[in-house]
Every structure is written in C-alpha cells, then in structure tokens.
Amino acid sequence: MPHNNGPVVVVEDVKKHFKQRGSSFFGRAKKAGAIKSVDGVSFTLGQGEVLGVIGESGCGKSTLGKLLVQLESPTSGEIDILGESSRGMLKRSPLAFRRQAQIIFQNPFDTFDPRHTIARILTDTLRLHGVGGSHEERLTLCGQRMEEAGLAPARDYLYRFPHELSGGQLQRISILRSMLLDPLFLVADEPISMLDVSIRADIINMLSELCRSRNTAMVFISHDITTTRYISDRVAVMYLGRFVEIGPTDEVLHRPQHPYTRALISNSAPLDAGGEQEIIRIDGEPPTPVNTGPGCYFYDRCYQRREECRLHYPAFRTVSPGHQVACPYSSGDSESVSVGSAGG
Numbered sequence: 001m002p003h004n005n006g007p008v009v010v011v012e013d014v015k016k017h018f019k020q021r022g023s024s025f026f027g028r029a030k031k032a033g034a035i036k037s038v039d040g041v042s043f044t045l046g047q048g049e050v051l052g053v054i055g056e057s058g059c060g061k062s063t064l065g066k067l068l069v070q071l072e073s074p075t076s077g078e079i080d081i082l083g084e085s086s087r088g089m090l091k092r093s094p095l096a097f098r099r100q101a102q103i104i105f106q107n108p109f110d111t112f113d114p115r116h117t118i119a120r121i122l123t124d125t126l127r128l129h130g131v132g133g134s135h136e137e138r139l140t141l142c143g144q145r146m147e148e149a150g151l152a153p154a155r156d157y158l159y160r161f162p163h164e165l166s167g168g169q170l171q172r173i174s175i176l177r178s179m180l181l182d183p184l185f186l187v188a189d190e191p192i193s194m195l196d197v198s199i200r201a202d203i204i205n206m207l208s209e210l211c212r213s214r215n216t217a218m219v220f221i222s223h224d225i226t227t228t229r230y231i232s233d234r235v236a237v238m239y240l241g242r243f244v245e246i247g248p249t250d251e252v253l254h255r256p257q258h259p260y261t262r263a264l265i266s267n268s269a270p271l272d273a274g275g276e277q278e279i280i281r282i283d284g285e286p287p288t289p290v291n292t293g294p295g296c297y298f299y300d301r302c303y304q305r306r307e308e309c310r311l312h313y314p315a316f317r318t319v320s321p322g323h324q325v326a327c328p329y330s331s332g333d334s335e336s337v338s339v340g341s342a343g344g
C-alpha cells in the first residue's frame with residue numbers, strides 16, 4: 001500500500017439527489033422533486049483514522065456510506081482516494097478500487113451467498129485479487145486470520161455454511177473478509193445494531209483492533225453515540241443530508257455546539273457513568289429532504305432559531321482546532337431558547 005502522510009480520502013461537496021416519484025391526484029400528475037439524501041458533504045480521512053457519523057434515521061448516513069465505496073454514484077462532488085478520483089479508479093480497475101475501499105453492512109445474513117461455505121467465501125476474495133499461489137495457501141491464510149480474530153480453531157468454521165453460524169460469528173467473517181486485503185479504508189454501516197447486546201463490545205473491539213493493526217481508515221456509521229465515542233477519533237453529526245458539526249470525538253460530544261447535536265446527545269444514554277444531563281426535546285420527525293429551502297435545514301425544529309436562520313444556510317465556523325459547526329450561535333448565545341417545539 002502506498003504510504004501517504006496526507007489524507008487518504010478527500011470528500012468534496014458530495015451530493016446524492018434521488019428523483020422523487022411523481023404521484024397523481026385525481027389523474028393530475030404532481031411534479032416530482034429531488035430527495036436530497038446527501039446534500040453537500042465534505043471531509044478528509046487520514047490514514048488509520050476513524051470518523052464516526054451519527055444522526056437520526058433517514059439523515060443520509062447509509063447513502064453517504066454507499067457513495068464512499070461507489071455503490072452509489074454521486075450526483076455531484078468528488079471523492080478522491082490517495083489523490084485519484086474514486087470514480088476514475090473504479091472505471092480504470094474495479095478490482096483495484098475494491099481492494100482499497102470496503103464496506104460492512106448491518107445484516108451479516110444478507111451479506112453472503114448462502115450456497116457457499118465460509119472457506120469458499122473467504123478464499124474466493126483472495127483468488128479474485130490474485131493473492132496466494134494455491135488454494136491451500138489461501139486457505140491457510142484465511143485460517144490464520146480467523147484464529148487471530150477469535151474464530152478458533154478455524155477448521156470448526158471453514159466448512160460451515162452462513163446459516164450454520166450465529167449473527168455474531170457471521171459478522172466476524174464479514175469484517176474479516178473486508179479486511180483480508182488490508183484496504184485503505186472501510187465503511188462500517190451500523191455493524192452491530194442487529195447483533196445480540198452481549199457480543200457487541202467484542203465485535204467492536206475486533207473491528208477496532210483490525211483497523212489499527214492494518215492502519216485502515218474507517219467511517220463508522222451509527223446512531224449509538226456511546227459506541228461511536230468509543231471507536232472514533234473524530235465525530236460528524238449529520239442532519240438532512242448535511243454535516244452540521246464535526247470535530248475530535250470528546251470535543252464534539254462534551255462541548256457540542258450545534259443545537260441539533262446538543263439535543264441528540266441529551267437524548268442518548270449519559271456519556272459518563274453517574275452523569276446527569278438535561279433532556280432537550282425537539283418536536284416532530286425530521287422532515288423529508290425535499291424542498292429544503294435556502295435557510296438552515298434544522299430551522300423548523302430549532303429551539304434557538306432566529307429569523308435570519310431562515311434566509312441563508314449557515315457556513316461552517318471553527319470553534320476550536322478541528323471542531324467546526326454550521327451554526328453561527330454558540331451554545332450560550334441563544335436569544336430566546338425555549339426547550340421544546342420550535343414552533344410552539
């Protein structure tokens with residue numbers, strides 16, 4: 001893998017707008033709009049760095065994850081890997097791209113071909129990428145990796161089919177497979193949310209340890225703030241397709257600046273044992289990312305909104321080194337904070 005001291009991934013103003021299906025009302029077709037699932041996201045990722053992405057359901061986390069590994073192509077914007085456009089890299093050589101960029105999904109039971117044994121699933125990846133001189137060599141390598149990852153002895157698992165393993169065992173295989181080629185970066189999209197609570201910490205530790213040992217950068221997508229805090233170097237908070245705050249993990253989670261981040265954190269389990277926190281209620285569901293208007297997307301639900309917030313989407317400002325927020329007002333700034341409905 002080429003060594004690079006700069007960022008390994010650069011994401012610049014990436015958007016993914018889906019066409020909304022036009023519906024008809026008494027025979028009259030309604031004009032279709034665009035669903036702005038991801039609406040101008042920019043960030044960089046250093047070698048081996050872990051960026052956690054948090055936000056409510058529907059804010060665009062999974063779409064962003066798919067864009068990063070080119071399972072969706074952006075409507076506009078660029079994603080560069082080691083200075084090369086990922087679109088260009090994928091076009092030049094899909095194998096070269098897949099070697100560098102991998103994704104793990106939420107449900108390991110949907111990930112594999114149910115007709116193939118674990119041995120075939122793992123060795124096929126190596127064979128496809130020309131790793132190992134023979135099947136035996138590839139099998140030995142897979143066995144070693146499995147045992148390092150806690151699936152020991154490997155022979156007890158290699159000749160089983162996916163449905164013969166538990167969700168946790170299968171997710172370990174999924175993580176192992178995506179890390180077999182030591183990718184430059186990995187997207188983990190809610191990798192533990194479908195697993196039994198008792199094994200989640202083990203899976204997270206495995207994922208974290210593998211990324212650290214291979215210097216693989218990761219985008220860790222989750223709505224679980226506690227896990228994200230544990231695994232991430234930096235955290236980005238997403239709302240209606242946009243990052244509203246990004247910075248070093250403890251900085252964002254302990255000194256949240258955006259009203260949405262503060263509400264999100266206040267409604268999650270306390271970050272510190274025995275800690276008490278005020279609960280900030282925001283009413284309503286997040287609106288659909290259609291017809292978003294020129295102002296702040298959080299305006300309608302914001303408890304510290306001001307009239308001008310409706311007119312222009314706020315630019316990012318730097319609060320402390322590496323900590324940026326898309327709200328001009330600091331947490332103590334609000335003129336008329338009323339905890340509860342912005343409309344009430």
Ligand SMILES: Nc1ncnc2c1ncn2[C@@H]1O[C@H](COP(=O)(O)OP(=O)(O)OP(=O)(O)O)[C@@H](O)[C@H]1O
Pocket residue numbers: 018019035036037055056057058059060061062063064223288289
């Ligand atoms: N293929 C698609 N066509 C149309 N709209 C889509 C498509 N994929 C996602 N969307 C819409 O884009 C928005 C973001 O969806 P996405 O799944 O990325 O959010 P999410 O934050 O990952 O949510 P969750 O946590 O529930 O998985 C949603 O409004 C969703 O309905």
